Amino acid sequence: MKNYDEWAHVFKLDPNKEITDEALEAVCESGTDAIIVGGTDNVTLDNTLSLFARIRRFPVTCALEVSDLEAITPGFDYYLIPSVMNSQHVSWVIGHHHKAVKEYGEIINWQELLLEGYCVLNGEARVANHANAQTDLDIEDVVAYARLAEHMYRYPFFYLEYSGKKGPIDVVKRASAVLEKTKLIYGGGIKNAADASEIAAYADVVVVGNGLYENLKEALKTVEAVKEHKCR
Amino acid sequence: MKNYDEWAHVFKLDPNKEITDEALEAVCESGTDAIIVGGTDNVTLDNTLSLFARIRRFPVTCALEVSDLEAITPGFDYYLIPSVMNSQHVSWVIGHHHKAVKEYGEIINWQELLLEGYCVLNGEARVANHANAQTDLDIEDVVAYARLAEHMYRYPFFYLEYSGKKGPIDVVKRASAVLEKTKLIYGGGIKNAADASEIAAYADVVVVGNGLYENLKEALKTVEAVKEHKCR
Numbered sequence: 001m002k003n004y005d006e007w008a009h010v011f012k013l014d015p016n017k018e019i020t021d022e023a024l025e026a027v028c029e030s031g032t033d034a035i036i037v038g039g040t041d042n043v044t045l046d047n048t049l050s051l052f053a054r055i056r057r058f059p060v061t062c063a064l065e066v067s068d069l070e071a072i073t074p075g076f077d078y079y080l081i082p083s084v085m086n087s088q089h090v091s092w093v094i095g096h097h098h099k100a101v102k103e104y105g106e107i108i109n110w111q112e113l114l115l116e117g118y119c120v121l122n123g124e125a126r127v128a129n130h131a132n133a134q135t136d137l138d139i140e141d142v143v144a145y146a147r148l149a150e151h152m153y154r155y156p157f158f159y160l161e162y163s164g165k166k167g168p169i170d171v172v173k174r175a176s177a178v179l180e181k182t183k184l185i186y187g188g189g190i191k192n193a194a195d196a197s198e199i200a201a202y203a204d205v206v207v208v209g210n211g212l213y214e215n216l217k218e219a220l221k222t223v224e225a226v227k228e229h230k231c232r
Numbered sequence: 233m234k235n236y237d238e239w240a241h242v243f244k245l246d247p248n249k250e251i252t253d254e255a256l257e258a259v260c261e262s263g264t265d266a267i268i269v270g271g272t273d274n275v276t277l278d279n280t281l282s283l284f285a286r287i288r289r290f291p292v293t294c295a296l297e298v299s300d301l302e303a304i305t306p307g308f309d310y311y312l313i314p315s316v317m318n319s320q321h322v323s324w325v326i327g328h329h330h331k332a333v334k335e336y337g338e339i340i341n342w343q344e345l346l347l348e349g350y351c352v353l354n355g356e357a358r359v360a361n362h363a364n365a366q367t368d369l370d371i372e373d374v375v376a377y378a379r380l381a382e383h384m385y386r387y388p389f390f391y392l393e394y395s396g397k398k399g400p401i402d403v404v405k406r407a408s409a410v411l412e413k414t415k416l417i418y419g420g421g422i423k424n425a426a427d428a429s430e431i432a433a434y435a436d437v438v439v440v441g442n443g444l445y446e447n448l449k450e451a452l453k454t455v456e457a458v459k460e461h462k463c464r
Contacts, residue, residue: 081384085326085330087322088322089322090319090320090321090322090325093322093325093326094317094325094380097380097384098317098373098376098377098380101376101379101380101384102372102373102375102376105375105376105379105410108383110383110384113383113384115384115385140334141330141334143334143337144330144333144334144337145330147333147337148326148329148330148333151340151342151345152313152329152333152342152345152347153347153385154386178337
């Protein structure tokens with residue numbers, strides 16, 4: 001198992017999307033640091049378990065990004081808990097956590113939980129609407145969220161989420177500059193080695209999600225691109 | 233200066249309330265572990281500075297509980313930052329923090345900041361209305377907030393706020409039972425030694441606020457009552 005603070009590249013697989021055994025094998029054996037299982041729509045216990053069982057055949061680190069209380073199941077190496085810092089509704093900042101802990105507080109293994117301070121920045125993405133995110137932010141707003149994540153809340157992760165399109169590199173750069181202990185995750189629009197390499201210059205962790213469903217071959221090249229960057 | 237994790241008794245002074253020099257001296261020399269400066273209404277830079285300057289003549293630890301961005305001033309030993317965990321509006325959970333850090337992020341000394349996970353429980357109190365708190369909670373809700381504060385957010389403090397009336401001892405007891413590293417602060421309706429002693433059996437820190445404006449002599453006796461309890 002690869003410890004979360006050593007991650008540089010991760011693939012994010014959506015339980016609600018189809019993936020062939022061959023493609024899944026290529027993803028799991030790609031040399032990526034971890035697979036995150038997570039999605040926005042129709043994440044159920046059934047499709048989560050089904051995907052999890054297929055991934056578990058490979059020795060790759062596997063984390064569940066918890067989006068639905070009903071879809072939590074034991075056995076993952078980590079449980080990533082998003083807090084949407086720029087949501088306009090308390091349920092996405094703390095409410096879902098409270099509900100989960102009220103129900104499962106006594107049996108949770110807290111060591112496996114990792115908080116992600118999300119900053120959702122693509123207003124056209126499903127997740128922005130779903131989580132009622134205020135995406136009309138300037139770069140100083142984002143920097144302030146990064147500082148909150150690092151110093152005030154001491155989250156393990158700060159997650160710049162552009163979901164579906166690539167965000168401006170300046171935002172990644174500025175957020176990176178104020179983070180030390182908190183790891184910067186970047187997700188959104190990474191489809192090939194060049195995309196990944198550009199982001200890896202600043203983000204600690206590059207997430208490749210949709211890209212692998214669109215062009216697997218190109219998506220697989222992001223692993224090497226990120227690793228090369230980190231080994232320089 | 234007394235480190236925050238050694239506090240057992242604190243007095244909370246409201247910048248918007250009058251206190252004579254004699255009373256202030258008695259409070260500061262009472263043996264309490266710290267004075268918290270904070271209030272809900274009409275906290276201004278002027279009245280905060282004025283109270284602070286008077287307290288600083290004494291060698292007691294002094295913390296500012298930040299409620300208004302305009303009333304922040306350097307020189308306090310600690311800055312307590314409330315996050316109202318059961319607020320129904322994001323501004324009380326994270327919004328005010330974001331605004332403050334956007335403005336002052338570069339000059340903040342993060343070592344002096346202490347997060348307080350507030351659970352505001354007296355629906356009739358000004359603060360509940362002000363912070364739009366959902367006070368209709370059962371004991372399991374409160375326990376879940378305590379667990380969130382301890383394990384998920386790792387706040388230094390979890391604050392049971394009954395502001396103006398005494399809360400049920402069972403709530404204090406149950407919250408206390410799930411907290412280890414996070415210190416349990418209790419505030420609300422503590423007017424005399426008996427009140428303080430009862431709460432000190434479970435809370436790490438007993439706050440005496442309004443009581444000292446109502447009957448100073450009785451309020452001062454709470455210091456000894458808490459200390460006695462902790463030394464048993």
